[in-house]
Amino acid sequence: MxxxxxxxxxxxxxxxxxxxxxxxxxxxxxxxxxxxxxxxxxxxxxxxxxxxxxxxxxxxxxxxxxxxxxxxxxxxxxxxxxxxxxxxxxxxxxxxxxxxxxxxxxxxxxxxxxxxxxxxxxxxxxxxxxxxxxxxxxxxxxxxxxxxxxxxxxxxxxxxxxxAARMIRGTITGIEAHGARPEQGINAIEAAAALIDALKRIWIQPGRSGSIKMTHLQAGGTAANIIPGKATFSLDCRAQENDTMDLLIEGLERAIASVETFYKVSIDYHEGAKIVAxxxxxxxxxxxxxxxxxxxxxxxxxxxxxxxxxxxxxxxxxxxxxxxxxxxxxxxxxxxxxxxxxxxxxxxxxxxxxxxxxxxxxxxxxxxxxxxx
Structure with a gap:
């Protein structure tokens, strides 16, 4: 040696x-x-x-x-x-x-x-x-x-x-209510599910490599009869090129705006780690x-x-x-x-x-x- x-x-x-x-x-x-x-x-x-x-x-x-x-x-x-x-x-x-x-x-x-x-x-x-x-x-x-x-x-x-990579954390705020009166609340879990579905519909050009997905979701307590009014989530965003990442983030912004409008919730989010390609x-x-x-x-x-x-x-x-x-x-x-x-x-x-x-x-x-x- x-x-x-x-x-x-x-x-x-x-x-x-x-x-x-x-x-x-x-x-x-x-x-x-x-x-x-x-x-x-x-x-x-x-x-x-x-x-x-x-x-x-x-x-x-x-x-x-x-x-x-x-x-x-x-x-x-x-x-x-x-x-x-x-x-x-x-x-x-x-x-x-x-x-x-x-x-x-x-x-x-x-x-x-x-x-x-x-x-x-x-x-x-x-x-x-x-x-x-x-x-x-x-x-x-x-x-x-x-x-x-x-x-x-x-x-x-x-x-x-x-x-490129971005880690995003956010909070969905709706209205908490009794499970027997769901019309009086705004279910944060349902809004989160809609956001997950919207993320799947962010398209990028064939030949480009990128993904955006929810990797953490937490909402509600142990009681099954309470409509949860708040949920926290994390997103993992990946793209092989920096301009592809820009397209993913633009799609995310549109998805969040649409969920906020349809479900009448507020979604606050911020970037944690951010890495360029x-x-x-x-x-x-x-x-x-x-x-x-x-x-x-x-x-x-x-x-x-x-x-x-x-x-x-x-x-x-x-x-x-x-x-x-x-x-x-x-x-x-x-x-x-x-x-x-x-x-x-x-x-x-x-x-x-x-x-x-x-x-x-x-x-x-x-x-x-x-x-x-």
Whole structure:
């Protein structure tokens, strides 16, 4: 076993055993700072929040690598706890590995490695944008472990085309009444059922991918003879492109307006998490493809992946269209699937991921130097 693989195994074991949820990654941040300083680097914590970044090389960094550091809060074997079931422990491990490799490389420019909090909340990337730490970058590479249904073990993708996602919560307010006099009330459950039916009638063009559905509904108490006057609900909205998401939301607004009018209820709603779809840059994906081939060979370079899942990484290029971004899909045998409380993957591929990211960063630095005046 190589020295790097041994070191990465140690990092992973520690990070996996000490998960922390979004915006509370304090000890995780401390560990990352400690390990980067042990490499002789000078990491900088973000202002007024968890997470950090480190610059490697000389000059202003124009190439970046971003990893995420938070865990999910979920039930595991009957107990609710923080749990790394999305692979962020592996992402951090690869970030530390890339830092170690780049610190020993003869870079002609600088690379910035970002350890971002709160990806699971969907607003960590926006916080980094507000901090200004993305501003000098021309290229930015991300990474995410992938399930077996997408990539075989040891096969890696140069681009992940995540979809857009919005989580919406709302309240339907009618009028409560006695079950014997339903005409005196307005049944919130019936209005919710009408809204569910209306959502099914939101059409998008054939060839486009999108869905909107109710995933939570709660109304009434334990008494069967009371017409419930209030219901709360949640909606999960997904689309492969940002403009398709806009069409779904327009349809939702029409559906809500029609139910309000017909049932004489009020429906108040707001967006919780909001994720934009990927806008993969062809040049960045090409550099990452070259890095995969250079590291593990052409036979281990897979196709670009289209995924219905969401990732707040794509806010970077959404708000900075000039930024060239793509994400490495690491084929490491994720099973049973991402966000499953008992998710596992083959951690031996983390070394390959670290080497691919470091190689892509070096290639991008050289491309930046070639394009310098």
């Amino acid at each position: 190589s020295k790097l693989k041994t070191t990465l195994a140690h990092h992973f074991d520690h990070l996996h055993a000490h998960p922390e949820v979004s915006w509370e990654e304090h000890e995780t941040t401390n560990y990352l700072v400690q390990e980067l300083e042990a490499l002789g680097l000078s990491p900088k914590r973000f202002k007024d929040m968890t997470g950090l970044y480190v610059d490697i090389g000389k000059g202003t960094p124009r190439v970046g690598i971003r990893t995420d550091i938070d865990a999910l809060w979920q039930e595991v074997e009957g107990e609710f706890k923080a749990n790394h079931s999305c692979g962020h422990d592996g992402h951090m491990t690869m970030g530390l590995g890339a830092a170690a490799l780049l610190s020993e490389a003869n870079l002609t420019g600088a690379v910035r490695i970002l350890f971002q909090p709160a990806e699971e909340k969907g607003n960590g990337a926006l916080a980094l944008l507000d901090q200004g730490v993305i501003d000098p970058l021309q290229y930015l590479f991300g990474v995410h472990v992938r399930p077996l249904i997408e990539l075989p073990e040891g096969v890696h993708s140069p681009a992940l085309h995540h979809g 990927a806008q993969v840059n062809k040049e960045a994906a090409s550099l990452l493809q070259d890095a995969i081939i250079e590291t593990v060979g052409e036979s281990h370079c897979g196709p670009e992946i289209i995924s219905p899942g969401g990732e707040d990484f794509h806010y970077f290029s959404f708000h900075k269209p000039e930024l060239k971004t793509t994400m490495l899909g690491l084929g490491c045998g994720v099973t049973p699937g991402l966000h499953h409380p008992e998710m596992t993957f083959n951690t031996t591929y983390l070394e390959q991921g670290a080497r691919i990211l470091a190689s892509a960063a070096k290639l991008a630095v050289e491309r930046c130097e070639e394009g310098s005046p």
